[in-house]
Amino acid sequence: MAKKLANHFRLGIFVLAGLFFLVLLLYMIGKNENIFGSTFVLKARFENINGLMPGNNVRFAGINTGTVKDIAVLNDSTIEVTMLIKEKMKPFIKKNAIATIGSDGLMGNKLVNLTASKISAEEVNENDILLSGKAVDTDELIKVMGGATDDLALIVTGLKTTINKINNSAAFWDVMNDASLPVNLRSSLMNVKQSTAGMNNMVNDLQAMVRHVQSGKGSIGSLLVDTTFAHNLNEAVERVKRAGNMADSISIQVTTLVRNIDRNLNHGEGIATALLRDTAIVHRMENSLQNIQKGTEAFHQNMEALKTNFLFRGYFRRQDQQKKKQAPED
Amino acid sequence: MVLIAKTLLQNWKIFFIEAGALSEFTGRFFTQGFRPRYEFREFVKQCFLIGYQSLALIALTAFIMGLVLTMQLRPSLVAYGVESQLPAMVGIAIVREIGPVLTALIFAGKIGSSIGAELGSMKVTEQIDAMEVSGTNPFKYLVVTRVFAATLMMPILVMLSICISLFGSYLGVNIRGVTSFHLFWTQIFDFLKFSDIIPAFIKSFFFGFAVGIIGCYKGYYSSKGTEGVGRSANSAVVVASVVVFIIDLIAVQITDVLGLN
Numbered sequence: 039m040a041k042k043l044a045n046h047f048r049l050g051i052f053v054l055a056g057l058f059f060l061v062l063l064l065y066m067i068g069k070n071e072n073i074f075g076s077t078f079v080l081k082a083r084f085e086n087i088n089g090l091m092p093g094n095n096v097r098f099a100g101i102n103t104g105t106v107k108d109i110a111v112l113n114d115s116t117i118e119v120t121m122l123i124k125e126k127m128k129p130f131i132k133k134n135a136i137a138t139i140g141s142d143g144l145m146g147n148k149l150v151n152l153t154a155s156k157i158s159a160e161e162v163n164e165n166d167i168l169l170s171g172k173a174v175d176t177d178e179l180i181k182v183m184g185g186a187t188d189d190l191a192l193i194v195t196g197l198k199t200t201i202n203k204i205n206n207s208a209a210f211w212d213v214m215n216d217a218s219l220p221v222n223l224r225s226s227l228m229n230v231k232q233s234t235a236g237m238n239n240m241v242n243d244l245q246a247m248v249r250h251v252q253s254g255k256g257s258i259g260s261l262l263v264d265t266t267f268a269h270n271l272n273e274a275v276e277r278v279k280r281a282g283n284m285a286d287s288i289s290i291q292v293t294t295l296v297r298n299i300d301r302n303l304n305h306g307e308g309i310a311t312a313l314l315r316d317t318a319i320v321h322r323m324e325n326s327l328q329n330i331q332k333g334t335e336a337f338h339q340n341m342e343a344l345k346t347n348f349l350f351r352g353y354f355r356r357q358d359q360q361k362k363k364q365a366p367e368d
Numbered sequence: 369m370v371l372i373a374k375t376l377l378q379n380w381k382i383f384f385i386e387a388g389a390l391s392e393f394t395g396r397f398f399t400q401g402f403r404p405r406y407e408f409r410e411f412v413k414q415c416f417l418i419g420y421q422s423l424a425l426i427a428l429t430a431f432i433m434g435l436v437l438t439m440q441l442r443p444s445l446v447a448y449g450v451e452s453q454l455p456a457m458v459g460i461a462i463v464r465e466i467g468p469v470l471t472a473l474i475f476a477g478k479i480g481s482s483i484g485a486e487l488g489s490m491k492v493t494e495q496i497d498a499m500e501v502s503g504t505n506p507f508k509y510l511v512v513t514r515v516f517a518a519t520l521m522m523p524i525l526v527m528l529s530i531c532i533s534l535f536g537s538y539l540g541v542n543i544r545g546v547t548s549f550h551l552f553w554t555q556i557f558d559f560l561k562f563s564d565i566i567p568a569f570i571k572s573f574f575f576g577f578a579v580g581i582i583g584c585y586k587g588y589y590s591s592k593g594t595e596g597v598g599r600s601a602n603s604a605v606v607v608a609s610v611v612v613f614i615i616d617l618i619a620v621q622i623t624d625v626l627g628l629n
Contacts, residue, residue, distance in 0.1 A: 045413075045416045045420075046412065046416070048416065048420050049412065049415055049416040049419065049420050052419055052420045052423060052524065052528075053415075053419070053524055055524075055528060056523070056524030056525065056527040056528050057524065057527070059527045059528060059530070059531045060523075060524075060527045060569065063463075063527070063530075063560070063565055064562070064565065066553075066557040066560075067557060067560050067561060067562055067564075067565060068562070069557075070557055070558055070560075071561065071562070093561060102558075143450075
């Protein structure tokens with residue numbers, strides 16, 4: 039009897055364990071398909087759903103938030119997808135969220151991606167129809183990838199040619215095999231480093247200079263910043279301008295004067311014209327000047343004679359003595 | 369040539385006779401199985417013998433199968449760069465096919481042969497005739513209880529076998545990689561659908577029924593002494609195994625037609 043009870047006990051555990059796992063399995067699948075727990079319905083309309091099926095996941099910001107409940111064809115270009123979304127996600131999904139058809143990985147199941155818009159909006163309500171985006175077309179993607187592959191093939195071919203050229207280039211390998219190259223390179227890099235440091239210093243100096251100028255110090259600073267200086271400069275420029283104008287006016291007057299003189303000289307009368315044009319007067323003037331010179335020489339002889347005369351000798355001596363006294367004082 | 373043709377004809381004739389007799393036997397089960405008097409105690413006893421005592425063998429094979437399947441699938445998935453999908457793929461394979469069919473085959477080997485041998489030996493030692501004489505309905509007592517027990521225990525064994533097999537798979541996943549227990553089960557349940565588990569669960573009833581009814585039929589109509597007992601046991605296993613595959617084929621066609629694949 040005891041053995042029979044023990045067998046019944048074992049059988050009971052066995053059966054319950056099997057049923058428990060069955061229920062667990064059904065519950066977990068049901069939970070994933072949003073059968074248990076509160077949900078609400080959202081809709082989106084697409085031109086092409088790319089093989090989406092009822093039961094496929096709906097993701098909001100990458101989180102599984104629901105499943106596709108139903109797919110209905112409204113007309114030849116509109117397909118309505120009804121989605122069951124977990125109630126707890128309702129506050130986060132806004133009316134301006136965009137629904138697109140995507141896939142779980144490159145070869146995975148199709149799914150609906152809900153993307154939040156950056157513009158704030160009210161939260162969704164039951165049976166709201168969301169905006170839909172264009173689904174990623176795998177065929178189009180493959181076509182683009184095919185184009186990219188062709189480009190890649192061209193690049194690889196070019197690369198191959200380049201590598202062949204490099205491999206066959208004696209000059210390149212000479213350079214590569216040159217043992218002194220790393221040393222020179224290192225040295226060059228050191229020089230570059232030093233130059234860079236020098237340039238940094240220069241840039242720093244330049245910055246300091248610019249700051250100096252900006253603060254209005256120095257001639258350039260004054261020139262750029264000092265308003266008084268600028269005013270004076272403007273005034274000076276104005277004066278120069280006025281002087282220029284006056285010079286123009288003087289130049290005109292001089293020109294006029296010269297023209298008058300020229301006209302008088304060529305056509306007029308008077309001493310100057312006579313001096314320039316009448317040769318007889320010129321001869322007479324030369325004779326007169328020669329006579330004056332002779333007179334002056336005779337006068338000079340007379341004066342020398344006077345110095346030796348006893349009547350005027352005392353006077354000239356006193357003159358000499360006064361000159362001698364004044365010379366040491368100077 | 370004529371001899372071969374005659375043998376083939378004879379075999380086909382035997383096949384149809386067997387099919388007819390099995391159908392008649394099944395019909396008798398349905399006519400008598402749901403009518404009182406019910407042999408409940410014998411049914412519970414058979415549940416224990418058929419269900420509970422098969423668990424160890426089925427659990428061991430299921431665990432090994434889950435582990436091996438995972439390790440065999442891994443290189444192919446790695447080659448395609450979808451190693452992360454390993455739990456999901458193994459989960460679906462185990463739930464949809466490996467679990468029910470493997471359990472049914474082990475069940476046919478163990479229970480089909482056991483029932484065939486037990487009823488066969490009772491038949492050849494005239495115990496079944498003695499039961500009839502003593503006023504007990506041997507069909508109800510021996511056949512109905514065993515067939516019901518096999519039919520009801522099979523789905524439970526399948527569920528436990530799936531569970532244990534998935535544990536084996538978890539070990540297989542972690543031999544070459546690292547996947548947390550939580551992630552493993554999340555991935556499996558994420559991919560499983562009702563259309564995976566319900567057909568598997570329903571067809572396991574048919575597997576159990578087929579193994580039970582064929583084992584009972586082979587044993588109940590056993591003849592030719594102890595030699596016939598061995599033949600009945602062997603025949604029960606072979607026929608039950610083939611019928612399991614045929615049921616599986618029909619089941620997959622039905623699920624396909626219903627759009628559950």
